[in-house]
Amino acid sequence: MKHIINKESISSNLILGALILGLFTISYTLHSQDSQLPVKPNIVVIFADDLGYGDLSSYGHPTINTPNLDRMAYEGQKWTNFYVGAAVCTPSRAALMTGRLPVRNGLTSSKVGVFFPDSHNGIPANEITIAEQLKSAGYATGMVGKWHLGHKEEYLPTNHGFDDYYGIPYSNDMDHTGKITSMEDYFGRYTDTYEERTPEEFNVPIIRGTEVVERPAQQNTLTKRYTEEAVKWIKDHKEGPFFMYLAHSLPHVPLFVSDEFRGTSKRGLYGDVVEEIDYGVGQIMNLLEAEGLDKNTIVIFTSDNGPWLPTGISGGSAGLLREGKGTTWEGGMREPGIFWSPGTIKPKLVTGIGTTMDLFNTFSNLAGVPMPTDREMDGVDLSPVLFGNEESPRNEVFYYRGPELYAVRVGAYKVHFITEAGYKPNTRVEHDPPLLFNIEEDPSEQYDLAKKQPEEITKIMKVVKQHNSKMVKGPDLLIDRG
Amino acid sequence: MKHIINKESISSNLILGALILGLFTISYTLHSQDSQLPVKPNIVVIFADDLGYGDLSSYGHPTINTPNLDRMAYEGQKWTNFYVGAAVCTPSRAALMTGRLPVRNGLTSSKVGVFFPDSHNGIPANEITIAEQLKSAGYATGMVGKWHLGHKEEYLPTNHGFDDYYGIPYSNDMDHTGKITSMEDYFGRYTDTYEERTPEEFNVPIIRGTEVVERPAQQNTLTKRYTEEAVKWIKDHKEGPFFMYLAHSLPHVPLFVSDEFRGTSKRGLYGDVVEEIDYGVGQIMNLLEAEGLDKNTIVIFTSDNGPWLPTGISGGSAGLLREGKGTTWEGGMREPGIFWSPGTIKPKLVTGIGTTMDLFNTFSNLAGVPMPTDREMDGVDLSPVLFGNEESPRNEVFYYRGPELYAVRVGAYKVHFITEAGYKPNTRVEHDPPLLFNIEEDPSEQYDLAKKQPEEITKIMKVVKQHNSKMVKGPDLLIDRG
Incomplete structure (x- = not known):
């Protein structure tokens, strides 16, 4: 049995630590004899936007080359029945952040898919986010990327559990400076063409903390800058425990890529974009290995929903799954789900069911924070699969x-x-x-x-x-x- | 530059060896400075039947678990644009064996897809097979499995370059003992059901050399017995160089599986069958590693054509590719193509084009046998990709x-x-x-x-x-x- 504990947290939190170990021992007994739960591991969640189930080489794409994610999948756990909480952006992110179906807290709608720049609301103050949960256990919490749970100050990440935030508040196709007359007009801008848009067409702001620091966001370098921000933040918080939520705003249309990656993929611009994200994943893996953090850090990769099929060649692929974004067919809500922590997470193909909502429970358990009891929660703890030999406890x-x-x-x-x-x-x-x-x-x-x-x-x-x-x-x- | 040469062949064939090295040096100069060509490596070709592009976990299937093929793909080269010579059985196997489009030698037809038990013909005597080519370079040549290039004695593998043969001469659904009234009747026996057929419904013979040794073939144990035969044959010829062509007769319908694998896959009977083939691949990898042969043996895995979609749940999946067996859409002719030889084949995702016809050229080059010059050949030599850093020389x-x-x-x-x-x-x-x-x-x-x-x-x-x-x-x- 192996305990991975951060030294600093032992010295500064000896009593709390002993309590957690006590709880852990009980929890361990209840689980499997094979389980080896890390205690307060660092956590990095890398979230893509509109990436399909079939858009990584390890999930079957023939011309998108994602060697870093493939290595994560091979050295870690490749989940093939991993779901998001909704088939579009805002409710899917709400599910990830709160561990709850968005229908419970109003972060989904029959009339409007997601929050828009003219939306008045955001994530309610009484919702408990993963970040708040981990913060209560002494984690440093940082977010980089697309939030989409309300862009007014009270709804921004730093008012919902994150110490730091850098990114765009909603989708990268919003705040359009031109006039879009219809959905046909919208899709027509992407379908069957790789003509790159200019960043100036979209008046999307970049926010640091709660301040707008760039507008319009220069989206060509956004994936690169997100990775750099995440790498710097992890370095600054390497004493741990830390939680980094890196939510890329791509490959959602409009597709943008940095000069270094333009034209590198046989899949065209869409492939360039995914391969730049993959490169960033590699940067984070390399950093964790170089700092000796890899065995005490869990890296998770998934996406918010399936591919946006009506954008044609600018949209992704759900592989052999039916349909895509917006639908409740498998292609809409099943995503790549990769868990990596060499030596800690047992490498295997996992065909059991998991969801992004389960991360709330899993992280809470690993951090030793009790689950909320005053509300319906929709997740399960995936630790027995990640660290043991058990089947997924989720069946629904x-x-x-x-x-x-x-x-x-x-x-x-x-x-x-x-x-x-x-x-x-x-x-x-x-x-x-x-x-x-x-x-x-x-x-x-x-x-x-x-x-x-x-x-x-x-x-x-x-x-x-x-x-x-x-x-x-x-x-x-x-x-x-x- | 690394030469991998079997010790025995040096001592017994010193002069020939020097000649081959001489040729090799010339060939090497013509290729890339990065190329490290093995000389007379052992070769194992594992061929599945009607397996789709999307039917391995490493090619994106969510519930077929193929850890051995996935390891081959990760440690070796995973080709994602690898084609067969035709979308049905007989012409596809003809292309593999001869390195030629089957239209050149009559092993394809506009009226009849493949050879049947009442066919009179087979592969012409003047066709040169891979086995004959390698035999001329001193290889031991063995075949296990489905042949389908003529079942009369003169057409059997041992009369076309193979020292040894064990397997069925045509498809496992032939010699039906009942009456099939139409294609609808045929497909109706498989579509949407996993009811296992009995081996006695199909009066298919097993042949050893040129003798029928079992009839009807007890197909439930056929995958297992094929693997055992191949393993034994490799052990018996481990001094090398050897060429083993292991052509599984499954997952072509009717699906059969041994007791050990029945019910093991979440994908149902089809998954059980593929997972038993994968297990056999693992047995061969283990043997090669245990015998220290892995670095001097090239193992190749592919299939004869895409999934037989009208057999419904009993047929496979082409993943994100369109259509399946019988068609010239990608799903009909693009297949998994995995090349494994640890330390010798450079691990990577290969998105360049290759075909089964290229194996003839590639093997001929590695064995030091000149290519036939009296006929049109349709392959290219893939060595610069397998052992070097070059792009595939095939563009068509x-x-x-x-x-x-x-x-x-x-x-x-x-x-x-x-x-x-x-x-x-x-x-x-x-x-x-x-x-x-x-x-x-x-x-x-x-x-x-x-x-x-x-x-x-x-x-x-x-x-x-x-x-x-x-x-x-x-x-x-x-x-x-x-």
Whole structure:
């Protein structure tokens, strides 16, 4: 049994440490005899934007070369059934930050997908973020990148648990300086072309702390600068424990890339962008190894939702999964999920289920912080998989679109009550009986088993009934604009 | 510069060895200064049947766990633009064995896809196989598995360059003892069900040398027995140099698996079958490592064509590639291509183009055997990529269906003159102008660029004209049945 403990935290927090070790011993006994839980490990979450399940070479892309993420996946755990909390940006990030389905706190909407520059609201003050949770355990907390949980000062990261923040407050395609007349006009700017936009077309600000320090953001160098900021912050906080949340604003359209990476990928500009992100991941891995922090730091890579398919060649690929961003098909909500901590996280392919909401529980457990008990939480602790030989404790996924439950997965089976394209009007279809797929055997959701195995629908309906009985939906916070 | 030479061959073939080294030095000079060519390495080609591009975890499958092939891919070269010579069994195997497009020697047909138990013909005596080529350089040559280039004695492997043979002569779904009334009847036996067939339904023989030793083949244990045969043969010939061609008859339908692997994969029976093949790959890797042969043995894994999609859940997945077996879309002819030889083959993701026909040239070069000069050959030597830092010398792929040229790739661009589903009648469409895709940027062949970049079609047409000017098509050898 191996304990990885930061020296400073022992000397300064001896009593607290002993308590945590005591709790840990109990927790350890409850788990597996194989588990070797790190105590207060450093945590780095690297989040991409609109990256598809199939957009890394280790997840099957033929011409996007991501050697650093591939190494992370091979030396660590490559999760192949890892989900986000929603198929679009704001609610997905809310789920990651709070460990809760966004339908509970109003950070999702049936009318508006995400926060816009004219939105009035943001993440409510009474929500507990991962950053707040880790801060209470003595972590330094830094964020670099896209926030998208409210751009007014009271909603910014530094007012929700982060010591430091540098990045853009919402999506990189917002604050358009021209006139967009329709969604067709919007998509037409990207579909089937790699013409690079100019940063000046988008009046997006870069914020440090709560101050605007650059506007419009010079997006060509944003991925590079994000990485540099994250590297510097980690160096400055290497005594640990630290939590770095690096949320890249790409490969969301408009695609931008630094000069060093323009034209390097056979996949075109989209590939250039992903490969620059991968390079940044490598910079962080190298830093952690050079500083001897790699074994006591957990690095996690995933994305906020699936590929934005209507942007054509400028959008990504969900690989063999069906559909993309905005939908509750697998392509919308299943993402690469890579966990790396050499010698600490057991290398393997994990085919069990995990979600970004589970990071809240997992990190809380590792940091020794109790879970909130005054609200419904939607995560589970993934430690028994990450550090032991156990199967994932999660067996269920609830696929909400806005405040509506469109689909539910229980074990291998998934039902769709409602399906709808990511962007096309009038494509909503309600299914009665629901569609039924065995998505372990049929990951592309091609063969409806509703008629053949109605008993599986019955089983899932019991889970849905239980879920609904405890569901209190929050008020729509996204709709208040202008 | 590193020479890997088998000790015995030095002592017993000193003069020949010096000659080969001389040739090698010339060849080396012609190649790259980075190249480190092994001399007469042992060669193991592992060939799957109807396995799709997306059916290994390292190529993106979420629930088929192939740790041994994934290790091969990570420690070796993972090729992502690796093609077979045809989208169905017989012509694909002919291309592998002869290094030639099957249209040249009649081993493809517009009327009949492959050889059947009532076929009269087989591979012509004047074709030179890889096995004959390597045998002339002193290799021991063994084959285990499915042949499918003629089942009459004169056409069997031991009459075409192999010292030893054990396996089935054609596909595992042939010699059906019941009556199949139509293709719908055929597909209906597999689609959407995992009901295992009994080995007795298929009166397929197992042949050792030229003798039938078992009939019907007990297919449940066939993958296991193939691996055991290959392992034993390699042990018996470990002095080298040796060439083992292990052509698994699965995951072609009907799916069969040994008791040890039944029910082990979340992907269902299809996954069980692939995972048993992967286990066998691991057995061979372990053997080579235990015997100290791994650094002087090149192991290659690929499959004969894409997934047989109309068999539904019993068929595989081409991942993000379009369509499957039988078609000239990417899903029909692009396959996993993994090259492994630790310390000798440089580990990397290779996004350049390679084909199974290139193995003939590559192996001939490594063995020091001159290429035939009395016939058109269709391969290139991949050594500069495998052992050096060069780009693939191949820039073109010709996609034939039967004797007709359906599509051509030159560099990143591919044109389709004709498209047709793998199995559906009346789906043939001739395109004028042809469809045009940039398959490096658009690997799923979604965005036709014919109107936007007609100059790319013009460029490809020049290549096609040149190709056609030298094309002499052989007589259809498959049509002669009954």
